[in-house]
Amino acid sequence: MxxxxxxxxxxxxxKGRLHDQIRELFARCGLAFKFESRKLVAEDREGSVRxxxxxxxxxxxxxxHGIAGLGVCGDDVLYxxxxxxxxxxxxxxxxxxxxxAGRRDHDPQQDHGRLKVATKFTRFAHDFFHQxxxxxxxxxxxxxxxxxxxxxxxxxxxDLVETGSTLTANxxxxxxxxxQIQVHLISNPAYYKFHYAQVNALVRRLQNxxxxxxxxxxxxx
Amino acid sequence: MVLNRRGYLQIPQGTxxxxxxEAYRHKKLTAEVEQLLYLWGYLPVQTPVFDYYDAxxxxxxxxxxxxxxxxxxxxxxxxxxxxxxxxxxxxQMGMILRRDDLPMRVCYADTILRHQNREDISKNxxxxxxxxxIGLDTLDADLEVILLLRRTLQQIGAPxxxxxxxxxxxxxxxxxxxxxxxxxxxxxxxxxRDMQQLSAECTxxxxxxxxxxxxxxxxxxxxxxxxxxxxxxxxxxxxxxxxLRQIERLQQLYHTLNEADDxxxxxxxxxxxxxxxxxxxxxFQAYVDGLDASVAAGGRYDRLYGRFGxxxxxxxxxxxxxxxxxxxxxxxRFTPQISEAATGRTFVQRFRDAEVRRRAGGSATL
Numbered sequence: 178m179x180x181x182x183x184x185x186x187x188x189x190x191x192k193g194r195l196h197d198q199i200r201e202l203f204a205r206c207g208l209a210f211k212f213e214s215r216k217l218v219a220e221d222r223e224g225s226v227r228x229x230x231x232x233x234x235x236x237x238x239x240x241x242h243g244i245a246g247l248g249v250c251g252d253d254v255l256y257x258x259x260x261x262x263x264x265x266x267x268x269x270x271x272x273x274x275x276x277x278a279g280r281r282d283h284d285p286q287q288d289h290g291r292l293k294v295a296t297k298f299t300r301f302a303h304d305f306f307h308q309x310x311x312x313x314x315x316x317x318x319x320x321x322x323x324x325x326x327x328x329x330x331x332x333x334x335x336d337l338v339e340t341g342s343t344l345t346a347n348x349x350x351x352x353x354x355x356x357q358i359q360v361h362l363i364s365n366p367a368y369y370k371f372h373y374a375q376v377n378a379l380v381r382r383l384q385n386x387x388x389x390x391x392x393x394x395x396x397x398x
Numbered sequence: 399m400v401l402n403r404r405g406y407l408q409i410p411q412g413t414x415x416x417x418x419x420e421a422y423r424h425k426k427l428t429a430e431v432e433q434l435l436y437l438w439g440y441l442p443v444q445t446p447v448f449d450y451y452d453a454x455x456x457x458x459x460x461x462x463x464x465x466x467x468x469x470x471x472x473x474x475x476x477x478x479x480x481x482x483x484x485x486x487x488x489x490q491m492g493m494i495l496r497r498d499d500l501p502m503r504v505c506y507a508d509t510i511l512r513h514q515n516r517e518d519i520s521k522n523x524x525x526x527x528x529x530x531x532i533g534l535d536t537l538d539a540d541l542e543v544i545l546l547l548r549r550t551l552q553q554i555g556a557p558x559x560x561x562x563x564x565x566x567x568x569x570x571x572x573x574x575x576x577x578x579x580x581x582x583x584x585x586x587x588x589x590x591r592d593m594q595q596l597s598a599e600c601t602x603x604x605x606x607x608x609x610x611x612x613x614x615x616x617x618x619x620x621x622x623x624x625x626x627x628x629x630x631x632x633x634x635x636x637x638x639x640x641x642l643r644q645i646e647r648l649q650q651l652y653h654t655l656n657e658a659d660d661x662x663x664x665x666x667x668x669x670x671x672x673x674x675x676x677x678x679x680x681x682f683q684a685y686v687d688g689l690d691a692s693v694a695a696g697g698r699y700d701r702l703y704g705r706f707g708x709x710x711x712x713x714x715x716x717x718x719x720x721x722x723x724x725x726x727x728x729x730x731r732f733t734p735q736i737s738e739a740a741t742g743r744t745f746v747q748r749f750r751d752a753e754v755r756r757r758a759g760g761s762a763t764l
Contacts, residue, residue, distance in 0.1 A: 243690030263591045366590075367692055370562055370667065371685045373620050 186226050186372065186379055189245035191233035191254075195360060198270045199249055206386040226379070237262070237363075246368030247376065252358045253337060256301045262363040265380050271360035275301065277353045278344055279333040280326045288332070295325035296335040305335075305355055323347040413511055414524050423723050423732040424525075427554055428507050430732075431527055431719065434553050438546055440505035440529050445486040447511075451476040454485050457705065459582065459675050465512040481512040483526050483716060484674075484699070491532060492706030500533025500710060528696070528716030535700055535711035537647065540680045541654055547694055547715045548663055551684060554719070557727050558687035561663055562620070564670025565648055566677040566697065571640035572613055576603060588617045588669050612636035620667045623652040651680065676702040680713070686722065693721045737761040
């Protein structure tokens with residue numbers, strides 16, 4: 178065993194909707210793990226991976242600082258972090274859409290060529306519209322973004338849309354799909370460089386055992 | 399006047415202060431590295447803290463330009479603070495060196511000042527120690543500088559590390575038809591190992607699908623010379639003669655490095671293509687176990703000095719010692735001695751006791 182293979186690979190996992198799917202995929206790969214009650218760190222039985230359960234938006238932070246060498250993270254969170262990572266693998270689950278949405282009865286003529294949007298994704302919203310040459314006023318919200326048009330904070334929101342049922346329930350409609358959001362296995366670049374053989378082996382393992390058979394190796398390893 | 403105490407207590411982004419034991423470790427570490435560099439024949443140089451911005455503007459990428467601090471002097475000239483020692487050194491050396499001074503070996507240990515994100519401040523990129531070998535464009539010069547980096551890491555007791563070696567010349571040979579903007583996008587795709595983006599850029603350049611796949615495989619390669627040889631053979635029909643020449647040069651470099659030093663510290667990594675716009679040939683970075691970014695970077699820049707009036711090649715590296723000094727293995731070697739209080743009833747007795755202790759190599763306070 179080489180010096181670089183002495184330690185388990187460290188992976189930051191997001192709490193929430195992706196957790197069960199990731200755990201199932203890892204189990205199919207022979208990397209079953211379970212977080213004991215209230216514990217936020219777990220290891221698989223063979224000691225190949227050490228997993229840390231963190232808040233979704235904190236995954237890039239742990240990876241950027243090398244506390245976790247790898248992480249599971251969506252494009253939305255990656256973009257907001259502003260850091261550079263290697264995207265090693267795109268998972269076949271967790272896809273969603275980043276959309277511009279507004280009230281069903283809103284008249285775009287009232288916008289006078291400029292947008293006012295409320296969003297959690299301020300960096301994305303700012304860059305997206307500026308790259309199109311559209312002036313935009315971005316209001317940062319921490320959650321319940323759908324309320325903003327209803328209460329008059331902003332006529333539009335930029336948010337993730339899966340089924341659209343939350344929008345419909347709040348009398349909102351999708352005005353435009355801005356981009357597709359996918360979930361990736363990411364790596365801190367320096368961590369990947371040091372442990373590249375071990376990381377590539379993990380990526381191959383995850384690809385080979387994916388039941389959908391369509392996990393996509395987005396970057397060569 | 400009521401002072402905004404909190405505001406004055408903060409330090410602006412892009413600089414730092416360090417004190418006491420931490421400063422001691424830093425100075426000892428730097429001194430030990432400098433001593434090593436002197437033994438290899440490198441002489442110290444000190445570059446100015448700021449210089450005219452216009453002298454360097456064309457050499458800065460968009461990202462680098464965003465990070466530098468600029469100021470205006472009393473005559474209205476735009477200045478920039480030293481953000482990269484190599485750039486400032488090239489101008490200084492370009493002005494003072496004569497052709498018969500070459501080759502010249504110089505080393506430096508200087509602060510650099512550039513903006514860092516608040517979240518990125520732990521990267522500790524405020525102080526560069528490094529070398530430049532000016533006036534030689536040979537493989538031997540590349541070997542000397544890479545071996546000196548390895549020797550430096552060894553000297554300071556760095557833990558496990560690898561030096562990843564690639565080539566900007568290989569990139570330039572592969573994408574000689576790309577203009578500056580496209581080349582920058584291609585470099586970013588390769589550095590981030592984003593092969594989807596590289597494929598898209600290849601399509602825009604009109605590169606065939608087969609050659610695009612070959613370039614993706616090539617520029618994502620990490621391994622040894624044998625693996626590279628096998629890869630190059632399998633891709634031979636899609637690679638150009640200039641690319642194959644650069645691959646052979648890297649293989650030769652790798653073989654000689656391992657012959658000179660069998661530590662197993664070297665890897666060929668073709669996604670290393672140099673972070674600076676002025677790189678032209680071999681490039682490399684050192685990665686240390688447990689650190690979140692590379693600790694050293696270097697490479698060849700054969701046209702940089704020409705921008706400042708001295709047409710001569712150069713190769714060098716810089717190492718961020720501050721990243722390393724907190725490592726436990728390094729820390730243990732550079733911890734200050736515990737000072738003992740001298741004993742004696744009078745000041746003179748204490749002074750004499752302290753002198754005895756100091757002559758024996760101890761540290762004593764009066």
